[in-house]
Amino acid sequence: MNIGVFVCHCGSNIAGNVDTEAVAKAALGFPEVVFATDTMYACSEPGQAGIIEAVEKYNLDGVVVASCTPRMHEATFRRTLERAGLNKYMFEMANIREHVSWIGKDMEANTNKAVDLVHIAVEKLRRDESLVAGEFEINKRVMVIGGGVAGIQAALDCADGGLEVILVEREPSIGGKMSKLDKTFPTVDCSSCILGPRMVDIAQHPNITLYTLSEIESVEGFVGNFNVTVRRKAAYVDWDACTGCGECTTKCPSKKTPDRFNEFIGKTTAINIPFPQAIPKKASINASACIKLTKGKCGACETICPTGAIRFDQQDELITEPVGAIIAATGYDLFDFTKYGEYGGGRYPDVITSMQYERLLSASGPTEGHIKRPSDGAEPKDIVFIQCVGSRDKSIGRPYCSGFCCMYTAKQTILTKDHMPDSQSYVFYMDIRAPGKNYDEFTRRAMEEYGARYIRGRVSAIQPKNGRYLVKGADTLMGDQVEIEADLIVLAVGAEASKGAAELAEKLRISYDPYGFFMEGHPKLKPVETNTAGIYLAGSCQGPKDIPSSVAQGDAAAAKVLALFSKDKLASDPQVSAVKLMRCIGCGKCESVCPFGAIEMIEFRGMPKASVIETVCQGCGVCTAACPQGAVQLRHFTDNQILAEVNALCL
Amino acid sequence: MSPCYAYYPGCSGLGTSLEYDTSTRAMCERLGIELVEIPDWNCCGSTPAHAVDHLLSASLVGRNLAIADNMAEERELAGIITPCPSCLKNLKTTQHRLSNPEFRSEVERVVGRTVRADLPIKSVLQVVVEDMGMDVLANLASAPLKGLRVVPYYGCIMVRPPQIMQFDDPDNPMALDNLLTALGAEVLPFALKTDCCGASLATTRQDVVTRLSGRILDAAAAAGADAVVAACPMCQMNLDMRQAQINRANHSSHNIPVFYYSQLAGLAAGQGEVSTMMDKLCVSPRALLASLAARAGEGA
Numbered sequence A: 001m002n003i004g005v006f007v008c009h010c011g012s013n014i015a016g017n018v019d020t021e022a023v024a025k026a027a028l029g030f031p032e033v034v035f036a037t038d039t040m041y042a043c044s045e046p047g048q049a050g051i052i053e054a055v056e057k058y059n060l061d062g063v064v065v066a067s068c069t070p071r072m073h074e075a076t077f078r079r080t081l082e083r084a085g086l087n088k089y090m091f092e093m094a095n096i097r098e099h100v101s102w103i104g105k106d107m108e109a110n111t112n113k114a115v116d117l118v119h120i121a122v123e124k125l126r127r128d129e130s131l132v133a134g135e136f137e138i139n140k141r142v143m144v145i146g147g148g149v150a151g152i153q154a155a156l157d158c159a160d161g162g163l164e165v166i167l168v169e170r171e172p173s174i175g176g177k178m179s180k181l182d183k184t185f186p187t188v189d190c191s192s193c194i195l196g197p198r199m200v201d202i203a204q205h206p207n208i209t210l211y212t213l214s215e216i217e218s219v220e221g222f223v224g225n226f227n228v229t230v231r232r233k234a235a236y237v238d239w240d241a242c243t244g245c246g247e248c249t250t251k252c253p254s255k256k257t258p259d260r261f262n263e264f265i266g267k268t269t270a271i272n273i274p275f276p277q278a279i280p281k282k283a284s285i286n287a288s289a290c291i292k293l294t295k296g297k298c299g300a301c302e303t304i305c306p307t308g309a310i311r312f313d314q315q316d317e318l319i320t321e322p323v324g325a326i327i328a329a330t331g332y333d334l335f336d337f338t339k340y341g342e343y344g345g346g347r348y349p350d351v352i353t354s355m356q357y358e359r360l361l362s363a364s365g366p367t368e369g370h371i372k373r374p375s376d377g378a379e380p381k382d383i384v385f386i387q388c389v390g391s392r393d394k395s396i397g398r399p400y401c402s403g404f405c406c407m408y409t410a411k412q413t414i415l416t417k418d419h420m421p422d423s424q425s426y427v428f429y430m431d432i433r434a435p436g437k438n439y440d441e442f443t444r445r446a447m448e449e450y451g452a453r454y455i456r457g458r459v460s461a462i463q464p465k466n467g468r469y470l471v472k473g474a475d476t477l478m479g480d481q482v483e484i485e486a487d488l489i490v491l492a493v494g495a496e497a498s499k500g501a502a503e504l505a506e507k508l509r510i511s512y513d514p515y516g517f518f519m520e521g522h523p524k525l526k527p528v529e530t531n532t533a534g535i536y537l538a539g540s541c542q543g544p545k546d547i548p549s550s551v552a553q554g555d556a557a558a559a560k561v562l563a564l565f566s567k568d569k570l571a572s573d574p575q576v577s578a579v580k581l582m583r584c585i586g587c588g589k590c591e592s593v594c595p596f597g598a599i600e601m602i603e604f605r606g607m608p609k610a611s612v613i614e615t616v617c618q619g620c621g622v623c624t625a626a627c628p629q630g631a632v633q634l635r636h637f638t639d640n641q642i643l644a645e646v647n648a649l650c651l
Numbered sequence B: 001m002s003p004c005y006a007y008y009p010g011c012s013g014l015g016t017s018l019e020y021d022t023s024t025r026a027m028c029e030r031l032g033i034e035l036v037e038i039p040d041w042n043c044c045g046s047t048p049a050h051a052v053d054h055l056l057s058a059s060l061v062g063r064n065l066a067i068a069d070n071m072a073e074e075r076e077l078a079g080i081i082t083p084c085p086s087c088l089k090n091l092k093t094t095q096h097r098l099s100n101p102e103f104r105s106e107v108e109r110v111v112g113r114t115v116r117a118d119l120p121i122k123s124v125l126q127v128v129v130e131d132m133g134m135d136v137l138a139n140l141a142s143a144p145l146k147g148l149r150v151v152p153y154y155g156c157i158m159v160r161p162p163q164i165m166q167f168d169d170p171d172n173p174m175a176l177d178n179l180l181t182a183l184g185a186e187v188l189p190f191a192l193k194t195d196c197c198g199a200s201l202a203t204t205r206q207d208v209v210t211r212l213s214g215r216i217l218d219a220a221a222a223a224g225a226d227a228v229v230a231a232c233p234m235c236q237m238n239l240d241m242r243q244a245q246i247n248r249a250n251h252s253s254h255n256i257p258v259f260y261y262s263q264l265a266g267l268a269a270g271q272g273e274v275s276t277m278m279d280k281l282c283v284s285p286r287a288l289l290a291s292l293a294a295r296a297g298e299g300a
């Protein structure tokens, strides 16, 4: 075998404290190395040309590049090899940047370690084999999980692109948080006027199947060939028959059911349609509030329903959908405001959340758009807004900025003034973070045109006082304490990962951060991909985002799916496990340890044997470690190759 | 077997708040909590010491802790308790600081011996509420405080800082509320439960104390309370002894008795005004207690 070694300077990134020339020289001493050189930027156009030239000139069979991490450029160099006419698996990479030059300053020690890493790579390459990828068919249907604005956007894009789309939403209606908003910053246009038509498009699009009141039960398979099982929860109403006339809701005697859509301000009936623009506009019964389902009496809705749609005996239903790609768009949840005892949330009726305030502002809300205090229904005059409730606070485990609270608070002060011209808004803030287009201008308008008084500081306590509230806080610009008497206090609650996000991530086999937000494939270069092929992210499930960013990400995720589906077949990764049937004793250990279910037991000449389902295998290698016989080997990472690497270092 | 605690009365317990100390001892006896006073204890330095020198403060406390260590060798102790939140805060802060080995050796050098400081440290209130429970308290109340409308006032350090005190909710504590309810009183919601009364600033900045304590009295009156119930000698003194001073400064005319919770426990247990030392209060509760007796009589 003829091996060539290329030691990259990476500018001063590596050459700054590794003697790359010396590394190349040492490499020439390793077996089968016929050519070695150092090079300024191996990944650049001239760098790659140099590799191709050397392959031809020295008749190379394999190449080692000592440079950065394989995560960055393994694919780049493999393509270079292909262009040079070699099999792309006859390539090894030694990471002498992240593993050497970035972590130590001692030139001599660094150079020695770099030489060792190159030695390891050479010994492995000597045992590499040419591998050939197979091909497999893909199912060009896509599932979108979560019907907020991001999921809606992604679903419509995919459907318009000709794909069959299944949209799964766990609430009775799609729309997410945006459907609860009154107006949206920075344009102050009506939220449901923008979103409403998009929701109708979802309902009417011939390519979209909508499952609401549904959750993901399990996910199997791999890119191009997933099988997703969806649990459609019982609505206790036959939605094929229900026309959404609403007759049932007028007769339901259980009128004190907590109203989820209105953020628990106000009550609703046990059978209800969440809001007038709901998609689908179907009634469903809240089982824990329904008198019939809890006590066996009533049944008023059944009597009145003109289409006979009520089904008290309805059960959950499981449906399995084959799809080729999945977009997760499960959004965020609001911070539990009762965690700050000093604000008295939960104790004082007029301390409410920003989302509750949106419902008070909304014409379709529980007060028909009149701002009324929950305690006595009076119109408030002095309103205190407190920002960063559950954001940027390490002590409660929420060190991150939720991103949109500064903006929606400004919006709410503007709307407040519009609703009640003689009201006064006060905003306690830490910093104003308004980096979007027209955003800073917007917060300034709140202060300058609408007279919201911004106070930089935290609130230490809220206390009831003569039917109002005393808000005590600090003004850190004045260096003084302030006290404001208010009629209503609105807490700008931050965002946290959607309930059950971590469990869903486990099912999808994607990573999530310590807070439960889903992790993108690369923070800069793969913002909507995940580390699992075929699964994409859109909107706030990846981290708090406002509507413009959520929508943009929905578009991007859809574009990725359309690009994926632009091919009819996908290449499979040949770096998967293979079973040597003669060695296999059929013990089944590999089958039980495989986290992906990629090994099945078969019968071969009357004996049980393991067999790898190549399209499912992720190449993790757990089976090879478990096999007592060494019968399962991971291609490109065989026992012999790993031992050769160890020997290179130790012998 | 009844639990036995090393008892630290604190300096005010033997002086300005004699009624707190006396009624606390009586209450504990009733509840079967055995108190053994730490022999030859010294002042913990109260507020001033830690304000000037942490080592001084910790050494003052350290000596007391060391004596308690000796006691623990003699017999089994459930911990160290004190009625005074300020002493409690010094005890607990010192215990916390001693977890730093360097600081510990400094303190041990000053004290002249090793200080284990591993006994649990609690306020009497915490022990009564958490270990005895509400049923026991309700049983104790042979003459429940029917008709007495009170606001519970914890002061700012009984439950704070939460990391050190590890007792109740730092923003909305309920221990006193629950205790007084168990004794039969009507406990009114009181938002200023943990607001500062001005504490020892009374000697240097009287205006601060009249303002802060005044606010507490105003809120108590606005809530419709017959009395304030305190758990801290300093708070009690500011609200009670300085009430006339506060009234003068604020042009108010409060006349609200300020009890220690232990006094009310004694009253509910039928100990009478004399043994609960009601005469030690500056704002006389006589009229209130008399009307209470009348009210109870009506009910009967």
Ligand SMILES: Cc1cc2nc3c(=O)[nH]c(=O)nc-3n(C[C@H](O)[C@H](O)[C@H](O)COP(=O)(O)OP(=O)(O)OC[C@H]3O[C@@H](n4cnc5c(N)ncnc54)[C@H](O)[C@@H]3O)c2cc1C
Pocket (backbone or CB within 6 Å): A145, A146, A147, A148, A149, A150, A151, A168, A169, A170, A171, A174, A175, A176, A177, A178, A181, A183, A184, A185, A186, A214, A215, A216, A329, A330, A331, A332, A333, A334, A354, A355, A358, A404, A408, A411, A498, A499, A500, A504, A538, A539, A540, A541, A545, A546, A547, A548, A550
């Ligand atoms: C008070 C307030 C005011 C705001 N005002 C504005 C504004 O004026 N302008 C602006 O740009 N932004 C505003 N925002 C931010 C805005 O709400 C978000 O940008 C937007 O809702 C994000 O959309 P999304 O689709 O990513 O998430 P979401 O709206 O949270 O939608 C996620 C959807 O997924 C569903 N879901 C979750 N988990 C699952 C699951 N496991 N299975 C199935 N379905 C699931 C949810 O039920 C929900 O329908 C505001 C936010 C708040 C709190």
Ligand code: SF4
Pocket (backbone or CB within 6 Å): A237, A241, A242, A243, A244, A245, A246, A247, A248, A249, A282, A283, A304, A305, A306, A307, A308, A309, A310
């Ligand atoms: S369940 Fe019947 S009554 Fe209720 S909305 Fe549907 S069709 Fe109308």
Ligand code: SF4
Pocket (backbone or CB within 6 Å): A251, A252, A253, A254, A269, A270, A271, A285, A289, A290, A291, A292, A293, A297, A298, A299, A300, A301, A302
């Ligand atoms: S059966 Fe249930 S949902 Fe129907 S009217 Fe009665 S309480 Fe309402």
